[in-house]
Amino acid sequence: MKEYRTCTCNEIDLKDVGKKVRIAGFVQTIRDFGGLVFLDIRDMYGITQVVTSGKEDDVDFASHIPLESCVSVYGEVKKRDEETINPKLKTGLVEIRIEEITILSKRSKNLPFEINADQEIREDLRLQYRFLDLRNDRLKNNLLLRAKMLQFLRNQMIEQDFLEVQTPILTSSSPEGARDYLVPSRLHPGKFYALPQAPQQFKQLLMVSGIDKYFQIAPCFRDEDARADRAPR
Numbered sequence: 364m365k366e367y368r369t370c371t372c373n374e375i376d377l378k379d380v381g382k383k384v385r386i387a388g389f390v391q392t393i394r395d396f397g398g399l400v401f402l403d404i405r406d407m408y409g410i411t412q413v414v415t416s417g418k419e420d421d422v423d424f425a426s427h428i429p430l431e432s433c434v435s436v437y438g439e440v441k442k443r444d445e446e447t448i449n450p451k452l453k454t455g456l457v458e459i460r461i462e463e464i465t466i467l468s469k470r471s472k473n474l475p476f477e478i479n480a481d482q483e484i485r486e487d488l489r490l491q492y493r494f495l496d497l498r499n500d501r502l503k504n505n506l507l508l509r510a511k512m513l514q515f516l517r518n519q520m521i522e523q524d525f526l527e528v529q530t531p532i533l534t535s536s537s538p539e540g541a542r543d544y545l546v547p548s549r550l551h552p553g554k555f556y557a558l559p560q561a562p563q564q565f566k567q568l569l570m571v572s573g574i575d576k577y578f579q580i581a582p583c584f585r586d587e588d589a590r591a592d593r594a595p596r
Contacts, residue, residue: 373409429470530565558584
């Protein structure tokens with residue numbers, strides 16, 4: 364990992380001034396002031412500002428990196444000038460003076476939509492370019508919130524001596540309130556597995572076996588048809 368980064372984009376602060384670090388992430392913005400170029404580098408943890416030297420070649424190279432390209436930056440951590448401090452960022456008191464910048468993955472064409480913009484984007488376009496869609500802070504924060512909620516629930520159940528059990532995903536059909544999703548069997552041509560609409564039968568097996576304090580955050584696959592108030596889940 365140190366080949367690409369020694370820290371994430373939210374870790375450096377005043378205690379790191381004078382240290383040589385390497386970060387990696389996406390180029391979010393580029394600000395060209397003629398003799399200097401400032402870039403904001405973003406990963407899933409935060410944003411760090413980096414700045415070129417005054418050399419013409421460095422300025423020209425950095426100013427022509429396509430936005431959302433993935434880069435690795437090596438340089439020395441410096442305290443920002445008072446007028447450039449950004450209190451909105453965790454790393455807003457410092458910046459990295461670039462000694463080496465490497466393009467790990469260059470954006471090959473124009474983006475189908477702008478990242479981190481408050482604009483309505485067609486759902487089919489978002490899904491087609493899901494890898495770009497998930498770079499949006501709102502979607503990333505949704506994933507982080509979901510992960511924290513699931514971790515909280517797990518911790519609460521485990522503290523009360525509940526046992527987490529992962530029940531099978533491929534099973535026989537067990538009609539519930541919706542239709543099954545079916546998966547063809549490779550070993551038994553013409554036969555099908557069903558994706559569980561609920562883990563109810565497995566839960567009952569566990570209870571009968573004496574595992575009375577069981578929990579599972581279970582995926583349930585229900586084909587709810589084209590009802591106005593339902594969707595496949």
